[in-house]
Amino acid sequence: xxxxxxxxxxxxxxxxxxxxxxxxxxxxxxxxxxxxxxxxxxxxxxxxxxxxxxxxxxxxxxxxxxxxxxxxxxxxxxxxxxxxxxxxxxxxxxxxxxxxxxxxxxxxxxxxxxxxxxxxxxxxxxxxxxxxxxxxxxxxxxxxxxxxxxxxxxxxxxxxxxxxxxxxxxxxxxxxxxxxxxxxxxxxxxxxxxxxxxxxxxxxxxxxxxxxxxxxxxxxxxxxxxxxxxxxxxxxxxxxxxxxxxxx
Ligand code: PEP
Numbered sequence: 001x002x003x004x005x006x007x008x009x010x011x012x013x014x015x016x017x018x019x020x021x022x023x024x025x026x027x028x029x030x031x032x033x034x035x036x037x038x039x040x041x042x043x044x045x046x047x048x049x050x051x052x053x054x055x056x057x058x059x060x061x062x063x064x065x066x067x068x069x070x071x072x073x074x075x076x077x078x079x080x081x082x083x084x085x086x087x088x089x090x091x092x093x094x095x096x097x098x099x100x101x102x103x104x105x106x107x108x109x110x111x112x113x114x115x116x117x118x119x120x121x122x123x124x125x126x127x128x129x130x131x132x133x134x135x136x137x138x139x140x141x142x143x144x145x146x147x148x149x150x151x152x153x154x155x156x157x158x159x160x161x162x163x164x165x166x167x168x169x170x171x172x173x174x175x176x177x178x179x180x181x182x183x184x185x186x187x188x189x190x191x192x193x194x195x196x197x198x199x200x201x202x203x204x205x206x207x208x209x210x211x212x213x214x215x216x217x218x219x220x221x222x223x224x225x226x227x228x229x230x231x232x233x234x235x236x237x238x239x240x241x242x243x244x245x246x247x248x
Contacts, residue, residue, distance in 0.1 A: 004217055004244035005159070005201055005224035007061055007124060008039045008231025009092065019045050023052040025234040031242035033057055036224070038090050039231065043078050050087035061090035061124065064098060067111035069118060080119035091116050092226075094126045094146070096165045110149045117156045124159045124203070124226065125150060127186070131166035139164075140185055147189050154194045159201045160186055161226040167206025169228055176215050179204050183221035210239035217247040 014022075019041060026032045026039070033056070040061035041049045050060055066077035083091055093112045098104045109125075116123040127146040129139035143162075150158065162182050164174050174182075183202050190200055204216055205226030216222055224244060230236040 003036050003224075004222070004247055005036045005038070005203065006237075006241050006244050007090065007092075007161075007203065007224070007226050008037070008237055009061075009063060009095070009205075009226055009228050010039065010041045010231060011063070011097070011228060012042055013232055014041055014045050016045070016048060019048055020052065022232070022234060023049060023058075026058060026237065027053075027056050029234060029238040029241070031238045031245060035241035035245045037241055040090070040092060046083070046086050046088065053087075059089040060087050061092065062088045062121075063092050063095070065091045065093065065112050065116055065121070067108050067115060069111075069115040080115040080121055083116075084119045084121055089122060090124050090159070091121045092126060092161075093123045094149075096126060096128055096163060096168060100165075106146070106149050110152065113149065113153055113158070117153060117158070122157050122159060123153075124161050126161045126163050126205070126226070128163040128165050128168075128206070134164065134166065139182070143182065143186065144189055147186065147193070150190070151193055159203060159223070160190070161203040161205050162186060163205035163226060169207070171207050173207045173209075173212050173216075174204075176219060179216060180219050180221050183219065187221065208240060210236045210243070213240045213243035214246070217243050 038059035038061040040063050062083045065080045068074045094109045129142045133142045201223030203224045203226045208225045208227045209230050
């Protein structure tokens with residue numbers, strides 16, 4: 001793992017004109033160009049984004065993928081092969097919003113992970129506890145259970161994103177001590193089940209902004225950031241990329 005990776009998760013935001021303006025501005029931003037960066041637009045705009053990103057250093061990511069790995073009668077689904085076909089390098093899997101609003105369980109997520117790696121995509125597998133789980137001091141057990149799904153991916157290329165649910169879109173950021181504690185725990189757990197954790201990047205996500213990025217990236221256990229809200233604002237995202245680049 002070298003350098004910090006910054007992935008912008010646009011969630012269900014964007015329109016053709018707004019995406020064009022945002023990607024043009026990202027391409028023109030020297031800090032974004034110098035960092036390791038990806039953006040994750042909604043499915044509908046992946047083709048547009050792929051065309052606009054051509055020739056840049058900004059990679060394309062999808063926000064989700066179907067668990068079905070063969071083409072067929074799965075109305076509304078988008079397969080990993082399709083994502084690879086339109087130029088995606090990464091795919092988010094298990095984001096807490098998918099777990100919460102779409103009842104995605106571990107069995108489904110295991111299938112999505114398999115489908116993604118089989119198509120040559122790099123899954124960005126999201127884990128994290130709710131506020132109640134943190135307050136009950138159950139967060140490590142919850143995260144261990146979520147990580148167990150990665151068991152079948154030993155030796156494959158993937159990224160983990162630690163995103164405490166209570167810090168996503170709330171403006172509440174985990175402290176650097178809390179982040180380091182969980183990142184060390186994730187590394188140790190992956191080492192135990194896969195035998196190697198150094199090569200696996202662990203991103204932090206949860207209200208990462210321009211003014212807290214330096215402190216978060218100063219942690220060696222942090223391999224980058226998954227950024228939601230701030231990824232829609234060129235100036236904020238550019239400053240987060242700058243902070244990522246500084247710590248390399
Ligand atoms: C996310 O969507 O993964 C996220 C971390 O969102 P935000 O940065 O807005 O908290």
